Each structure stands twice: as structure tokens, then as C-alpha cells.
Amino acid sequence: MRKILKSLIIMSFILASQLTFAGSFVDSATVTSVEKVFKQYRVDEPYQECYIKESVQSGDGSATNELMGAVLGGAIGNKLGDGDGKDAMTIFGAFLGASLANDAEKANGTGAVVSQEVCENKVRQVIEKRLSHYRVTVDYDGREVSFSSKKRPYDDVIKIEVSIEGL
Template structure:
């Protein structure tokens, strides 16, 4: 909007307000009916819900070292040496070493023991609640024999203040100067 249009609108509203101030007054009107107005309001009250959960933990491999393989080879060699005779004794010892090393390697890579713990888990859950909230009053009042309606923020009681403006009807030639 142009500045000149805004300036014109502001000037006209000021002139109108000043003119009306000269020809208006305040009075009381009788309230016929006053009804409270309610609005349903929905409010979120988030809640934290927690529970205990069982969690299973599996142990990793027991060892990444060569110790199980070496120990298996030694035990396998000793056992193999007990069964052979002559040149077969050497073959049984070698077979025992290889088999023992393989078994030791497999045992070393076997997972450790698993165990279960209880861990607390929590989450936020929306919890909406609705309630009625007073937002104002619908007021029906009578002034000078005529019935009017309005909305107020407070209950007016038996009477409501009104501003009365007096002006000639359209087309009349008048000015606002005071005459003695």
C-alpha cells in the first residue's frame, strides 16, 4: 500500500473519531441474557513410559592368539605318539599334532558364555487431554427499546456500558460547530 493512501486513511479515521467524540456519549443498557461461551481445548501432556527389558549378551571368541592351537598340537602329538610303533609312531605323532592343532584352534574361536541383563528402556508418549475453556460471553441487551447482541470477555452483570453516537441521517446538511 502506498504511503499517501495510508496517510489519507489515518487522517480520515482521526477526523471521524474526533467528529464522533463530539456527538457521542456513554450510557447503560439493560442486559436481557448473558450466556458463557466455551471452547474445547486439546492439550498435550507427554508422559515418559519406562519398562525393563531382557537383553542377551553373547561373549566374543575366547582368544585371538595361537595358544589354543599350540596347546592342541602338543596334546595331540603326545597322544598320537602313544599309539604308533616304529615308523608308524612318527606318522601317528604328526597326525596327532595336526588333529590337536585343529581342535585347539576350533576351541579357541568358540564364543564365550552368553549372559542376560535387564536394561531399562524409556520412551515419550503423547497424552492429549481435552477440557472446556471459558472464552467469553454472548450478551443480549436492550437499549432505548431496541435489542442488540454483542460478545464480551467478562460477564457484564445486569447492565452493560454502551457508547451512543448521534448524527443526522444521510443527505442532511450539517456541521459540528457548537451554537449557544
């Protein structure tokens, strides 16, 4: 226990003797140059792309032809059917008549061409060049020193903070 205590005391004396001297003060320096430093940023830019879409609208837009085909087909199926199959033939005839009327309407080319404007929202990435900071170079006591600054210095002489560290 005594060895540990002695070791801790010796270590604290060694650390205390190694303390550094540090200080800072404000002084003036002459600005020799100011450079703008830019960075590139990737930015999403939305835009809208529009075009004309043409489509063929088949038929005349009404179901009259199909209904008439179903009625005629059902009537023919009813005449052809016998006994228990009469109902089945009537339904089959109605479906077949409606289908044939629809196909005939499409084959006649009675469809109209419909033009419609279609717009799509899209995003493209663009690279923008933006001001990041200023690289300021000053002459201080015959030495050229550079540093970064968010603000642009407008005076020829500026105040700087000088830090001194020594062992």
C-alpha cells in the first residue's frame, strides 16, 4: 500500500513539473490575399415532362351494338335449344351475339383517335458550385500565415488572435 502511495505522489510531482505555459493575445496583421473557396454540392432538381399521348378508343362508346347482339343471339339460341338445354343455349347465344357485335364494331374501325396531354414529375441531379469559405492570407511579423474564415475581411488590417504554447 505504501509503495502505491509513494508511486502516486511521485507521478503527481512529475505531472506537475510537465505543465505547459499557454497564453494568447490579440494583435493586428496585414491582409495580403483573400481567396474564395468553393465546394460542389449534388442537388435534386424537380421538373415536369409533358407529352401528347394518342390512343384509339374502340367502338362508339355505347353498348347498344353489344346489347342488340346479345338479344338476337339469345333469341337464336332459344330457338335452337331443346328441353333442359334451352336455357343453356339461350345464355350461350346471348354471350356469342354480344361478342360478335363487339368484334364487328372493332373491325369496322369506328374507333376514334383521342389525344391527351400526359405530364410526369421527375427529378434530376445537378451539381451546384457554392461558396464554402474564404482562405485569408495575412502578413504577421514578417511571416505569411493563412487561415479559413466564414466571413470575408474587408479591411487591409485585421485583428487576429495569437496563441503561444510552450513547454
